[in-house]
Amino acid sequence: MAWQTIKSGKWLLIAVSLFLLLLVLSPTPVGASALSTGEEMAVDEAYALIPTSIQMVDEAITVLSQGWTGMSVDEQQLFRELFDPGETGEIDDRFISDSLENFRRIRRRFDEELAIHPGRDMDMCITNRLLYTDYSHIFVCPYYNQEDDASRKARMLVHELAHFTLWARDRHYYQPRTYSARYAALTPRGPRLAQLPVLGPIFREIAAADTLYHPDAYAWFAAEVFELPG
Numbered sequence: 001m002a003w004q005t006i007k008s009g010k011w012l013l014i015a016v017s018l019f020l021l022l023l024v025l026s027p028t029p030v031g032a033s034a035l036s037t038g039e040e041m042a043v044d045e046a047y048a049l050i051p052t053s054i055q056m057v058d059e060a061i062t063v064l065s066q067g068w069t070g071m072s073v074d075e076q077q078l079f080r081e082l083f084d085p086g087e088t089g090e091i092d093d094r095f096i097s098d099s100l101e102n103f104r105r106i107r108r109r110f111d112e113e114l115a116i117h118p119g120r121d122m123d124m125c126i127t128n129r130l131l132y133t134d135y136s137h138i139f140v141c142p143y144y145n146q147e148d149d150a151s152r153k154a155r156m157l158v159h160e161l162a163h164f165t166l167w168a169r170d171r172h173y174y175q176p177r178t179y180s181a182r183y184a185a186l187t188p189r190g191p192r193l194a195q196l197p198v199l200g201p202i203f204r205e206i207a208a209a210d211t212l213y214h215p216d217a218y219a220w221f222a223a224e225v226f227e228l229p230g
Protein backbone atom coordinates (compact mmCIF):
# COMPACT_ATOMS: atom_id res chain seq x y z
CA MET A 1 0.00 0.00 0.00
CA ALA A 2 2.74 2.34 1.07
CA TRP A 3 4.65 1.37 -2.08
CA GLN A 4 1.56 2.19 -4.20
CA THR A 5 1.28 5.62 -2.61
CA ILE A 6 4.93 6.31 -3.15
CA LYS A 7 4.65 5.12 -6.75
CA SER A 8 1.60 7.22 -7.62
CA GLY A 9 3.13 10.16 -5.77
CA LYS A 10 6.22 9.75 -7.91
CA TRP A 11 4.19 9.74 -11.13
CA LEU A 12 2.23 12.77 -9.97
CA LEU A 13 5.52 14.55 -9.33
CA ILE A 14 6.77 13.60 -12.80
CA ALA A 15 3.51 14.77 -14.40
CA VAL A 16 3.61 18.11 -12.56
CA SER A 17 7.29 18.60 -13.48
CA LEU A 18 6.57 17.86 -17.13
CA PHE A 19 3.68 20.31 -17.09
CA LEU A 20 5.85 23.02 -15.54
CA LEU A 21 8.61 22.29 -18.04
CA LEU A 22 6.15 22.68 -20.91
CA LEU A 23 4.98 25.98 -19.45
CA VAL A 24 8.55 27.22 -19.24
CA LEU A 25 9.42 26.02 -22.75
CA SER A 26 6.29 27.31 -24.46
CA PRO A 27 6.80 30.57 -26.37
CA THR A 28 6.13 33.87 -24.65
CA PRO A 29 2.38 34.37 -24.74
CA VAL A 30 2.73 37.54 -26.81
CA GLY A 31 -0.79 37.43 -28.17
CA ALA A 32 -2.24 36.25 -24.88
CA SER A 33 -4.18 39.41 -24.17
CA ALA A 34 -6.78 40.60 -26.64
CA LEU A 35 -5.70 42.83 -29.50
CA SER A 36 -7.09 46.35 -29.60
CA THR A 37 -8.72 47.46 -32.87
CA GLY A 38 -5.65 49.55 -33.70
CA GLU A 39 -3.30 46.65 -33.04
CA GLU A 40 -5.42 44.31 -35.13
CA MET A 41 -5.40 46.80 -38.02
CA ALA A 42 -1.62 47.19 -37.84
CA VAL A 43 -0.94 43.45 -37.61
CA ASP A 44 -3.33 42.72 -40.51
CA GLU A 45 -1.68 45.37 -42.68
CA ALA A 46 1.78 44.07 -41.85
CA TYR A 47 0.72 40.59 -43.00
CA ALA A 48 -0.92 42.05 -46.12
CA LEU A 49 2.32 43.80 -47.09
CA ILE A 50 4.40 40.60 -47.05
CA PRO A 51 3.88 40.06 -50.84
CA THR A 52 5.21 43.59 -51.54
CA SER A 53 8.32 42.93 -49.45
CA ILE A 54 8.79 39.64 -51.31
CA GLN A 55 8.53 41.44 -54.66
CA MET A 56 11.23 43.88 -53.52
CA VAL A 57 13.58 41.07 -52.50
CA ASP A 58 12.82 39.12 -55.69
CA GLU A 59 13.73 42.19 -57.75
CA ALA A 60 17.04 42.54 -55.90
CA ILE A 61 17.76 38.85 -56.56
CA THR A 62 16.92 39.20 -60.27
CA VAL A 63 19.21 42.23 -60.59
CA LEU A 64 22.16 40.73 -58.70
CA SER A 65 21.81 37.40 -60.52
CA GLN A 66 23.01 39.18 -63.66
CA GLY A 67 26.37 39.82 -62.01
CA TRP A 68 28.06 43.23 -61.85
CA THR A 69 28.59 43.57 -65.58
CA GLY A 70 25.00 42.59 -66.32
CA MET A 71 23.61 45.32 -64.07
CA SER A 72 22.49 48.66 -65.48
CA VAL A 73 24.40 51.82 -64.57
CA ASP A 74 21.55 52.88 -62.24
CA GLU A 75 21.52 49.49 -60.54
CA GLN A 76 25.30 49.58 -60.08
CA GLN A 77 25.12 53.14 -58.74
CA LEU A 78 22.43 52.17 -56.23
CA PHE A 79 24.34 49.09 -55.15
CA ARG A 80 27.52 51.12 -54.62
CA GLU A 81 25.69 53.79 -52.64
CA LEU A 82 24.34 51.17 -50.23
CA PHE A 83 27.09 48.56 -50.10
CA ASP A 84 30.23 50.59 -50.77
CA PRO A 85 29.28 54.09 -49.60
CA GLY A 86 32.91 55.09 -48.98
CA GLU A 87 33.86 54.06 -52.52
CA THR A 88 36.59 51.66 -51.42
CA GLY A 89 36.21 49.77 -54.68
CA GLU A 90 35.91 46.49 -52.76
CA ILE A 91 32.88 45.38 -54.74
CA ASP A 92 33.91 42.43 -56.86
CA ASP A 93 32.18 39.32 -58.23
CA ARG A 94 32.62 37.52 -54.93
CA PHE A 95 30.97 40.36 -53.04
CA ILE A 96 28.05 40.42 -55.47
CA SER A 97 27.61 36.69 -55.06
CA ASP A 98 27.85 36.89 -51.24
CA SER A 99 25.24 39.64 -51.05
CA LEU A 100 23.06 37.72 -53.53
CA GLU A 101 23.30 34.67 -51.29
CA ASN A 102 22.22 36.79 -48.31
CA PHE A 103 19.26 38.11 -50.32
CA ARG A 104 18.33 34.51 -51.16
CA ARG A 105 18.47 33.59 -47.47
CA ILE A 106 16.19 36.52 -46.64
CA ARG A 107 13.84 35.45 -49.45
CA ARG A 108 13.69 31.89 -48.11
CA ARG A 109 12.87 33.24 -44.67
CA PHE A 110 9.71 34.79 -46.15
CA ASP A 111 8.56 31.29 -47.11
CA GLU A 112 8.57 30.20 -43.50
CA GLU A 113 5.61 31.13 -41.37
CA LEU A 114 6.13 34.65 -40.08
CA ALA A 115 4.74 35.51 -36.67
CA ILE A 116 3.66 39.15 -36.43
CA HIS A 117 2.46 40.48 -33.09
CA PRO A 118 1.43 43.86 -31.67
CA GLY A 119 4.53 45.62 -30.32
CA ARG A 120 3.95 46.68 -26.76
CA ASP A 121 7.52 47.39 -25.74
CA MET A 122 7.55 51.17 -25.69
CA ASP A 123 11.34 51.22 -25.26
CA MET A 124 11.45 49.65 -28.73
CA CYS A 125 8.59 51.65 -30.25
CA ILE A 126 10.35 54.99 -30.03
CA THR A 127 9.59 57.99 -32.29
CA ASN A 128 8.21 56.85 -35.65
CA ARG A 129 9.45 53.26 -35.51
CA LEU A 130 7.17 50.86 -37.37
CA LEU A 131 8.50 47.44 -36.46
CA TYR A 132 11.00 45.66 -34.28
CA THR A 133 12.15 42.09 -33.86
CA ASP A 134 13.29 39.78 -31.09
CA TYR A 135 15.20 37.83 -33.78
CA SER A 136 12.35 35.38 -34.19
CA HIS A 137 9.07 37.34 -34.26
CA ILE A 138 8.07 40.66 -35.83
CA PHE A 139 6.36 43.28 -33.65
CA VAL A 140 4.28 46.15 -35.00
CA CYS A 141 4.51 49.47 -33.16
CA PRO A 142 1.52 51.76 -32.54
CA TYR A 143 2.95 54.36 -34.97
CA TYR A 144 2.35 51.88 -37.82
CA ASN A 145 -1.24 53.06 -38.26
CA GLN A 146 -0.13 56.69 -38.62
CA GLU A 147 2.38 55.94 -41.39
CA ASP A 148 0.86 56.09 -44.85
CA ASP A 149 4.00 55.26 -46.81
CA ALA A 150 3.32 51.60 -47.70
CA SER A 151 6.74 51.33 -49.33
CA ARG A 152 8.43 52.21 -46.02
CA LYS A 153 6.31 49.59 -44.28
CA ALA A 154 7.27 46.88 -46.80
CA ARG A 155 10.92 47.96 -46.70
CA MET A 156 11.04 47.81 -42.91
CA LEU A 157 9.70 44.28 -43.01
CA VAL A 158 12.67 43.32 -45.21
CA HIS A 159 14.92 45.13 -42.71
CA GLU A 160 13.56 43.22 -39.70
CA LEU A 161 13.73 39.90 -41.53
CA ALA A 162 17.31 40.64 -42.55
CA HIS A 163 18.11 41.10 -38.82
CA PHE A 164 17.24 37.59 -37.89
CA THR A 165 18.08 35.86 -41.15
CA LEU A 166 21.61 37.26 -41.15
CA TRP A 167 21.77 37.30 -37.37
CA ALA A 168 23.07 40.84 -37.58
CA ARG A 169 22.52 44.03 -35.64
CA ASP A 170 22.14 47.52 -37.07
CA ARG A 171 25.04 49.44 -38.49
CA HIS A 172 24.54 53.17 -39.13
CA TYR A 173 21.15 53.71 -40.81
CA TYR A 174 20.96 54.77 -44.44
CA GLN A 175 19.41 58.13 -45.30
CA PRO A 176 18.53 58.37 -48.98
CA ARG A 177 19.93 61.33 -50.87
CA THR A 178 21.68 62.57 -47.75
CA TYR A 179 25.43 62.33 -47.29
CA SER A 180 26.33 60.81 -43.97
CA ALA A 181 29.96 60.48 -42.93
CA ARG A 182 29.01 57.65 -40.60
CA TYR A 183 27.31 55.70 -43.38
CA ALA A 184 30.22 56.46 -45.72
CA ALA A 185 32.57 54.94 -43.11
CA LEU A 186 30.99 51.50 -43.64
CA THR A 187 32.94 49.20 -45.94
CA PRO A 188 31.70 46.16 -47.85
CA ARG A 189 33.36 43.60 -45.59
CA GLY A 190 34.35 45.63 -42.54
CA PRO A 191 37.67 45.25 -40.71
CA ARG A 192 40.10 42.43 -41.56
CA LEU A 193 39.37 40.66 -38.29
CA ALA A 194 35.75 40.30 -39.43
CA GLN A 195 36.93 38.08 -42.25
CA LEU A 196 38.70 35.52 -40.06
CA PRO A 197 37.26 32.06 -40.14
CA VAL A 198 35.25 30.96 -37.07
CA LEU A 199 35.78 34.10 -34.94
CA GLY A 200 35.20 36.52 -37.82
CA PRO A 201 31.44 36.84 -37.32
CA ILE A 202 31.97 37.83 -33.68
CA PHE A 203 34.42 40.60 -34.63
CA ARG A 204 32.11 41.61 -37.44
CA GLU A 205 29.19 42.13 -35.10
CA ILE A 206 31.32 43.95 -32.54
CA ALA A 207 32.68 46.32 -35.18
CA ALA A 208 29.35 46.63 -37.05
CA ALA A 209 31.29 48.45 -39.76
CA ASP A 210 30.45 46.34 -42.84
CA THR A 211 27.53 46.50 -45.25
CA LEU A 212 27.47 42.79 -46.12
CA TYR A 213 25.54 42.13 -42.92
CA HIS A 214 23.74 45.46 -42.63
CA PRO A 215 19.95 44.95 -42.56
CA ASP A 216 19.36 48.50 -43.82
CA ALA A 217 21.57 48.02 -46.91
CA TYR A 218 19.44 45.02 -47.94
CA ALA A 219 16.14 46.70 -47.18
CA TRP A 220 17.00 49.91 -49.01
CA PHE A 221 18.56 48.21 -52.02
CA ALA A 222 15.51 45.96 -52.43
CA ALA A 223 13.05 48.84 -52.03
CA GLU A 224 14.90 51.25 -54.32
CA VAL A 225 15.76 48.76 -57.04
CA PHE A 226 12.08 47.81 -57.07
CA GLU A 227 11.25 51.47 -57.78
CA LEU A 228 13.81 51.86 -60.59
CA PRO A 229 12.18 52.16 -63.99
CA GLY A 230 12.71 49.33 -66.46
Ligand SMILES: [Zn+2]
Pocket residue numbers: 159163169170215
Ligand atom coordinates in the same frame (compact mmCIF):
# COMPACT_ATOMS: atom_id res chain seq x y z
ZN1 LIG B 1 17.26 47.44 -37.43
